[in-house]
Amino acid sequence: MISDFNQLSGLQLDAxxxxxxxxxxxxxxALAQMINSKIExxxxxxxxxxxxxxxxxxxxxxxxVVGVYLGVTGSARASILFVMPVENALHxxxxxxxxxLGVTQTLDEIEVSALQEVGNIIASTYLNAxxxxxGLTLIPSVPALGMDMAGAILNAxxxxxxxxxxxxxxxxxxxxxxxxxxxxxFFVLPEPGALQTILSALGVNG
Amino acid sequence: MxxxxxxxxxxxxxxxxxxxxxxxxxxxxxxxxxxxxxxxKLGGLAHVMLPASLQAKNVQNRAKFADTALDMLVDxxxxxxxxxxxxxxxxxxxxxxxxxxxxSDIMRIGERNVQAVEENLRxxxxxxxxxxxxxxxxxxxxxxxxxxxxxxxxxxxxxRVI
Numbered sequence: 118m119i120s121d122f123n124q125l126s127g128l129q130l131d132a133x134x135x136x137x138x139x140x141x142x143x144x145x146x147a148l149a150q151m152i153n154s155k156i157e158x159x160x161x162x163x164x165x166x167x168x169x170x171x172x173x174x175x176x177x178x179x180x181x182v183v184g185v186y187l188g189v190t191g192s193a194r195a196s197i198l199f200v201m202p203v204e205n206a207l208h209x210x211x212x213x214x215x216x217x218l219g220v221t222q223t224l225d226e227i228e229v230s231a232l233q234e235v236g237n238i239i240a241s242t243y244l245n246a247x248x249x250x251x252g253l254t255l256i257p258s259v260p261a262l263g264m265d266m267a268g269a270i271l272n273a274x275x276x277x278x279x280x281x282x283x284x285x286x287x288x289x290x291x292x293x294x295x296x297x298x299x300x301x302x303f304f305v306l307p308e309p310g311a312l313q314t315i316l317s318a319l320g321v322n323g
Numbered sequence: 324m325x326x327x328x329x330x331x332x333x334x335x336x337x338x339x340x341x342x343x344x345x346x347x348x349x350x351x352x353x354x355x356x357x358x359x360x361x362x363x364k365l366g367g368l369a370h371v372m373l374p375a376s377l378q379a380k381n382v383q384n385r386a387k388f389a390d391t392a393l394d395m396l397v398d399x400x401x402x403x404x405x406x407x408x409x410x411x412x413x414x415x416x417x418x419x420x421x422x423x424x425x426x427s428d429i430m431r432i433g434e435r436n437v438q439a440v441e442e443n444l445r446x447x448x449x450x451x452x453x454x455x456x457x458x459x460x461x462x463x464x465x466x467x468x469x470x471x472x473x474x475x476x477x478x479x480x481x482x483r484v485i
Binding site for chain 2: 167168169170171172177178179181186261262263265266267268269270271272273275276279280282283
């Protein structure tokens with residue numbers, strides 16, 4: 118099992134970045150179709166970080182965010198998180214529901230459900246692309262939604278990785294709406310055992 | 324001397340003396356454990372992430388787990404001039420952050436963290452004098468070592484001192 122992420126070779130990191138690129142590309146297209154607007158994405162980064170530094174990626178541990186979480190089971194276990202600043206999540210709901218920008222002020226049942234569906238579609242699209250590329254079976258769970266401090270949202274997700282090691286590897290992509298601010302950060306965290314499975318399937322095992 | 328606010332990140336712990344303050348931002352399922360020695364004006368804060376080191380495959384970072392973090396924190400405070408017979412504890416955190424169908428282990432981690440912290444405080448014979456735990460919201464805590472007050476801040480669930 119790969120427990121020391123720093124032992125990953127340049128070739129392996131490139132392969133992960135490429136897979137992330139294809140997955141996120143498809144996810145961005147799906148998101149664009151949902152809100153009928155162009156979505157740009159950054160080239161995926163492969164971050165290897167101590168657990169304590171992860172909240173910094175979302176702008177700090179006490180930043181007010183919405184997080185949609187999905188667990189991945191099947192041939193390779195992973196966690197998927199879509200984290201948005203609250204104001205962006207509210208805008209996203211406006212776009213999904215065809216409301217004027219700024220109309221949505223709170224997240225009630227229907228808004229929560231809409232955002233969970235976004236998480237669901239982005240994650241499934243991403244996983245489909247990854248599955249096609251690797252031949253692995255990847256099954257997303259029902260999405261869960263939390264709205265609170267970024268650190269608090271990340272705690273429980275990172276705790277799963279904390280039981281295995283002190284570092285996490287995360288594939289990160291930023292989604293941006295054309296000409297506007299970031300919509301959200303999309304993170305995929307493969308578990309260490311799963312990372313090996315993915316790398317083997319990509320033919321870059323060691 | 325200017326008082327400093329010392330940040331304690333996830334899976335980390337720190338000891339400080341008055342007038343400094345210790346702070347942990349964005350506690351969700353994690354539990355902030357504050358130990359206080361009133362006489363020595365000394366405090367310690369551990370940002371605990373998981374209940375027990377025994378179930379874990381890798382225990383390099385001992386500050387991550389309730390059992391080992393508490394052992395470390397007690398030792399560190401004694402090295403800095405504290406006396407464990409005087410220690411009292413306040414804890415905050417241990418929430419369940421996601422609205423979710425199902426109750427897998429990950430969703431119950433906050434509750435298990437709180438239980439583990441309380442058990443380990445009893446094991447060390449340290450009295451728990453106040454707690455603000457559970458619920459489904461995050462907490463940012465600021466531990467004032469001058470007074471022993473623990474300020475708990477939330478988003479949408481008020482602010483209190485315990």
